Amino acid sequence: MDRPTPSSPTPRGPRRSRHWGDLIFAGLVGLGGAGVLVLVFAILGVLLYQSGLSFRAFGWQFVIGTQWDVRDNIYGVVPFVSGTLITSAIALVIGFPLAVGSAIFLTTQAPRWMRGPVGTVIELLAAIPSVVYGFWGLYVLGPYMRTNVEPALHRYLGWTGAFNGPATGTDILTAGVILAVMVIPTISAISRETLAAVPISQREAALSLGATNWETTRVAIVPYARSGIFGATILGLGRALGETMAVTMTIGNRDAVPTSFFSQGQTIASLIANELTNSNGPLQYSAIIEAGLILLFISLLVNVLARLLLWRVLRVTGGSTE
Amino acid sequence: MKFDRSARRKLWSHTMTVLAGLCALVALIPLGSVIYQAVLLGGPVLSLSFLTSNPPLPCTPSVGTSCAVGGIGSAIQGTLVLVGLAAAISVPIGLAAAIFAVEYRGRFLGLAISFTADVLTGVPSIIAGVFIYAYFVIYDPSIVFSALTGSLALSVIMVPIVTRTCEEALRTVPHSLREAALALGIPKWRTTLQIVLMTALPAVLTGILLSVMRASGEAAPLLFTAFGSRLGFQGFNNPINALPLLIYNFAESPYKNWIDLAWGAALILIILILIASVLSRLVVGRMVRRMRGG
Numbered sequence: 042m043d044r045p046t047p048s049s050p051t052p053r054g055p056r057r058s059r060h061w062g063d064l065i066f067a068g069l070v071g072l073g074g075a076g077v078l079v080l081v082f083a084i085l086g087v088l089l090y091q092s093g094l095s096f097r098a099f100g101w102q103f104v105i106g107t108q109w110d111v112r113d114n115i116y117g118v119v120p121f122v123s124g125t126l127i128t129s130a131i132a133l134v135i136g137f138p139l140a141v142g143s144a145i146f147l148t149t150q151a152p153r154w155m156r157g158p159v160g161t162v163i164e165l166l167a168a169i170p171s172v173v174y175g176f177w178g179l180y181v182l183g184p185y186m187r188t189n190v191e192p193a194l195h196r197y198l199g200w201t202g203a204f205n206g207p208a209t210g211t212d213i214l215t216a217g218v219i220l221a222v223m224v225i226p227t228i229s230a231i232s233r234e235t236l237a238a239v240p241i242s243q244r245e246a247a248l249s250l251g252a253t254n255w256e257t258t259r260v261a262i263v264p265y266a267r268s269g270i271f272g273a274t275i276l277g278l279g280r281a282l283g284e285t286m287a288v289t290m291t292i293g294n295r296d297a298v299p300t301s302f303f304s305q306g307q308t309i310a311s312l313i314a315n316e317l318t319n320s321n322g323p324l325q326y327s328a329i330i331e332a333g334l335i336l337l338f339i340s341l342l343v344n345v346l347a348r349l350l351l352w353r354v355l356r357v358t359g360g361s362t363e
Numbered sequence: 364m365k366f367d368r369s370a371r372r373k374l375w376s377h378t379m380t381v382l383a384g385l386c387a388l389v390a391l392i393p394l395g396s397v398i399y400q401a402v403l404l405g406g407p408v409l410s411l412s413f414l415t416s417n418p419p420l421p422c423t424p425s426v427g428t429s430c431a432v433g434g435i436g437s438a439i440q441g442t443l444v445l446v447g448l449a450a451a452i453s454v455p456i457g458l459a460a461a462i463f464a465v466e467y468r469g470r471f472l473g474l475a476i477s478f479t480a481d482v483l484t485g486v487p488s489i490i491a492g493v494f495i496y497a498y499f500v501i502y503d504p505s506i507v508f509s510a511l512t513g514s515l516a517l518s519v520i521m522v523p524i525v526t527r528t529c530e531e532a533l534r535t536v537p538h539s540l541r542e543a544a545l546a547l548g549i550p551k552w553r554t555t556l557q558i559v560l561m562t563a564l565p566a567v568l569t570g571i572l573l574s575v576m577r578a579s580g581e582a583a584p585l586l587f588t589a590f591g592s593r594l595g596f597q598g599f600n601n602p603i604n605a606l607p608l609l610i611y612n613f614a615e616s617p618y619k620n621w622i623d624l625a626w627g628a629a630l631i632l633i634i635l636i637l638i639a640s641v642l643s644r645l646v647v648g649r650m651v652r653r654m655r656g657g
Contacts, residue, residue: 165637
């Protein structure tokens with residue numbers, strides 16, 4: 042070997058006797074690696090194949106169709122795409138400030154003894170299964186939204202038109218709030234990681250110029266970690282877009298474009314959960330799979346973007362369990 | 364004037380600290396409320412027979428009779444079977460992929476695998492269920508709803524998690540260890556298995572534990588694969604129950620005894636997952652300290 046391979050930690054030795062063991066081992070682990078790569082294409086392939094019927098029937102009309110009509114067998118995905126986007130937007134609007142605020146608190150403001158334990162407890166939020174959040178949403182959050190939050194929103198913000206209709210507690214808004222709870226640990230944990238990775242010299246420089254604790258955070262630390270926080274937020278968005286159980290249990294499950302935050306609605310994920318196994322015939326089945334394919338495309342796009350951002354910032358690998 | 368400004372800046376700084384602290388506090392409220400509710404409603408139904416007997420038939424209490432709460436035995440058994448088989452499928456694949464990505468890294472493929480696994484962890488879990496369902500509808504419709512397809516759907520979720528966590532574990536092993544082993548003439552495959560993997564073992568096991576934890580809380584991919592059943596394990600080609608599935612199916616039912624049962628199941632699930640979560644953190648913490656030579 043005349044060209045050195047600096048990336049490989051072990052230069053290949055001259056031991057021909059052990060050559061076969063190494064070869065077989067490399068082949069086996071390579072197979073596992075190939076398995077991970079093949080998985081993505083297998084998922085894409087199966088979904089593409091099964092959505093063929095719907096695609097041939099509706100073409101691009103499927104993507105812009107606002108109707109999901111089982112009786113006339115006309116299917117359009119807009120009700121679910123809009124439900125997905127609106128609930129995720131609510132989740133980010135509520136979850137982002139809370140998550141980033143707590144990340145800032147835990148990395149720069151909190152007393153040292155508090156940082157580890159409180160951070161761990163916030164991350165435990167991610168460990169609670171989605172279906173348990175849904176159950177909680179059904180029996181605790183939903184009724185609270187119905188009797189307290191939604192009447193108040195209607196009273197003060199009813200003039201906007203977005204907070205009209207009967208307050209039921211099983212609607213777009215409740216689903217969005219549940220999603221906010223679920224994205225907080227994701228955004229908070231990775232923001233914390235990027236904030237903690239800011240060099241101490243940044244902080245010291247600002248403090249030595251006489252900045253207060255908060256000014257240091259605002260001018261020297263947060264801007265440095267900005268793209269990491271952005272990546273964390275997009276990752277949280279990815280989680281909100283595809284969350285199924287909690288949303289299915291709280292959104293009201295109605296196949297129509299929502300007209301207000303109090304409308305019952307449906308996300309792509311909840312559509313699949315509700316209708317995949319009891320579809321009325323092959324066309325609806327195929328349409329549901331195509332909706333799933335759209336969800337897959339959206340979440341792949343969002344996750345690739347988030348990972349590219351985070352890989353550049355952290356240069357390591359973190360937070361892969363969410 | 365100068366003093367005023369400085370005082371104002373200090374006040375502002377303290378205000379923002381309090382605000383940020385409030386964010387952390389508000390973020391914790393849901394966790395407290397979920398746990399409180401599960402203990403309040405699920406606590407009373409817990410007993411030894413709750414863990415072993417099967418779910419009851421639906422029942423509305425009338426005057427003079429009471430409804431049997433039954434238990435979640437079949438769901439616990441189902442979760443064990445599903446997650447056990449899923450782990451048996453996904454751990455070898457994920458671990459192999461991790462070894463490939465770390466020990467053979469630098470090649471483009473290694474990086475591609477890490478990245479793909481990272482992206483796969485973000486793919487909605489329901490897509491895993493749709494994928495397995497849609498595949499088996501073509502391939503063999505008779506076993507679409509079965510323990511086998513349920514396990515396959517869970518392993519689609521577990522493979523990327525095992526890959527990423529094991530990768531991180533392997534990366535914590537110092538290079539000097541590998542070099543020392545290779546310098547002694549130990550071939551690369553034995554170095555990897557006996558030196559690197561053994562050194563990283565606690566963290567590798569933690570990674571596997573994390574993926575098991577995640578899989579045992581998933582209901583979405585099981586909706587159209589494992590499907591659920593009131594009975595226990597009936598063979599790999601028959602439907603099977605699981606804890607999260609039971610919670611979903613019973614939570615929205617109108618029967619009080621089913622709802623009570625679901626709260627009990629939720630409490631058990633929370634307890635199991637919190638224990639596993641805290642355990643894994645402790646192991647990783649110890650491991651990191653040891654690697655830093657503390």
